[in-house]
Amino acid sequence: MNLPTSTSAQTQNRKADHIRICLEEDVQCQQVTNGLESYRFTHCCLPECDRNDIDISSNFFGRNLGAPLLISSMTGGTEQAGIINQRLAAVAQHYKLAMGVGSQRVAVEKPQVADTFAIRRYAPDVLLFANLGAVQLNYQYGVDECLRIIDILEADALILHLNPLQECIQTKGDTNFRGLLDKISKLCNQLPVPVIAKEVGNGISATMAEKLIAVGVAAIDVAGAGGTSWAKVESERAENALQYRLGRTFADWGLPTAECITGIRAIAPKIPLIASGGLRHGLDAAKAIALGADLAGLAMPFLQAAADSEAAVYELAEVLIAEITTVLFCTGNANLYQLKHTGSLQRLQ
Ligand SMILES: NC(=O)C1=CN([C@@H]2O[C@H](COP(=O)(O)OP(=O)(O)OC[C@H]3O[C@@H](n4cnc5c(N)ncnc54)[C@H](OP(=O)(O)O)[C@@H]3O)[C@@H](O)[C@H]2O)C=CC1
Ligand SMILES: Cc1cc2nc3c(=O)[nH]c(=O)nc-3n(C[C@H](O)[C@H](O)[C@H](O)COP(=O)(O)O)c2cc1C
Numbered sequence: 249m250n251l252p253t254s255t256s257a258q259t260q261n262r263k264a265d266h267i268r269i270c271l272e273e274d275v276q277c278q279q280v281t282n283g284l285e286s287y288r289f290t291h292c293c294l295p296e297c298d299r300n301d302i303d304i305s306s307n308f309f310g311r312n313l314g315a316p317l318l319i320s321s322m323t324g325g326t327e328q329a330g331i332i333n334q335r336l337a338a339v340a341q342h343y344k345l346a347m348g349v350g351s352q353r354v355a356v357e358k359p360q361v362a363d364t365f366a367i368r369r370y371a372p373d374v375l376l377f378a379n380l381g382a383v384q385l386n387y388q389y390g391v392d393e394c395l396r397i398i399d400i401l402e403a404d405a406l407i408l409h410l411n412p413l414q415e416c417i418q419t420k421g422d423t424n425f426r427g428l429l430d431k432i433s434k435l436c437n438q439l440p441v442p443v444i445a446k447e448v449g450n451g452i453s454a455t456m457a458e459k460l461i462a463v464g465v466a467a468i469d470v471a472g473a474g475g476t477s478w479a480k481v482e483s484e485r486a487e488n489a490l491q492y493r494l495g496r497t498f499a500d501w502g503l504p505t506a507e508c509i510t511g512i513r514a515i516a517p518k519i520p521l522i523a524s525g526g527l528r529h530g531l532d533a534a535k536a537i538a539l540g541a542d543l544a545g546l547a548m549p550f551l552q553a554a555a556d557s558e559a560a561v562y563e564l565a566e567v568l569i570a571e572i573t574t575v576l577f578c579t580g581n582a583n584l585y586q587l588k589h590t591g592s593l594q595r596l597q
């Protein structure tokens with residue numbers, strides 16, 4: 249068991265840096281895409297239904313959702329982060345979207361900031377996900393810390409993020425990933441809520457998903473390549489030339505989101521599956537769902553909106569919902585079940 253690497257002040261500063269860099273710098277992948285541009289819906293010129301009757305409601309872990317959308321795990325731990333979480337939670341509640349908070353390691357290290365994650369009061373009916381880096385299980389964290397962070401937001405599930413590349417580039421990153429599958433297995437057995445394994449923009453392969461599912465993980469969020477590059481974000485925080493260089497070299501590393509979804513669905517037809525990583529509009533979300541995902545997660549677009557205003561987050565949710573609804577209408581599908589099962593999405597040659 250290793251000792252913690254960064255101090256609580258450093259962890260808190262990192263949270264502020266992540267928001268600032270994401271908002272101010274170009275941190276999108278450079279060449280690699282989410283892979284969804286290789287697919288196209290077949291247009292239906294006569295949908296034979298009323299657009300007003302289209303149903304994009306869904307269900308995940310037993311909670312009803314107004315749309316198959318997740319506000320991906322992002323933040324908490326600073327005053328600004330608390331405001332962002334509050335704005336996102338209000339909109340999640342209004343549209344019944346699922347929502348995750350950012351890593352709660354900072355709240356374990358500094359309990360005074362736990363309040364910035366406490367969004368259940370704004371989102372009483374929402375599917376909420378707590379968040380912690382799996383690697384923390386090798387740095388003195390265990391079931392007690394997980395129970396504490398689940399409790400802060402009365403979470404429906406715990407996301408364990410897997411971010412080996414990011415930790416390689418980060419100043420004082422935690423890079424001892426030895427024996428984590430076994431520790432995840434034990435945690436899955438001990439927690440009262442399901443555990444979700446999630447990457448942060450480099451993707452989860454079918455092989456790794458199979459191992460994670462075998463040890464008890466209840467859902468996978470692929471968080472594939474093609475969107476926000478955490479190698480690039482950390483290179484913007486580099487304290488030396490090596491870190492900067494690593495971040496630039498690995499800017500496009502990872503498995504594109506579309507590949508992760510199709511690969512995992514092929515080996516695990518029933519596992520609750522979240523598509524994320526580079527989804528930028530409702531058409532991306534609809535393609536990910538037609539490929540087999542149950543939910544579509546977006547991080548960066550929600551951060552940009554929330555940094556602006558709560559009204560901007562409402563506007564974004566409206567647009568995403570309208571885009572998904574339009575896909576269903578123009579493919580002649582009345583609900584998400586039909587979208588997934590009628591072969592409306594074609595792979596381009
Ligand atoms: N008509 C129905 O019986 C149901 C309809 N729905 C609707 O499906 C959409 C997606 O919901 P979600 O929970 O994400 O769905 P899923 O695609 O995840 O399906 C959930 C379960 O319900 C079954 N199911 C869903 N829709 C239908 C249907 N039209 N006909 C027959 N069986 C169906 C599925 O059967 P399998 O995957 O084994 O084929 C599956 O076991 C929503 O619009 C929801 O309102 C949801 C549940 C039941
Ligand atoms: C400001 C910011 C902070 C993030 N912090 C976390 C985090 O603490 N835990 C986590 O699992 N993912 C975190 N992410 C990663 C996202 O959840 C997502 O996996 C990744 O950004 C790719 O999605 P995108 O292309 O839609 O941004 C963060 C993303 C952003 C933009």
Ligand SMILES: C=C(C)CCOP(=O)(O)OP(=O)(O)O
Nearest residue numbers: 262351353354381411448478
């Ligand atoms: C920001 C992302 C994508 C994941 C978490 O990053 P950190 O490595 O800063 O998270 P903690 O160590 O604070 O858990």
Ligand SMILES: [Mg+2]
Nearest residue numbers: 381415421422
């Ligand atoms: Mg970390």
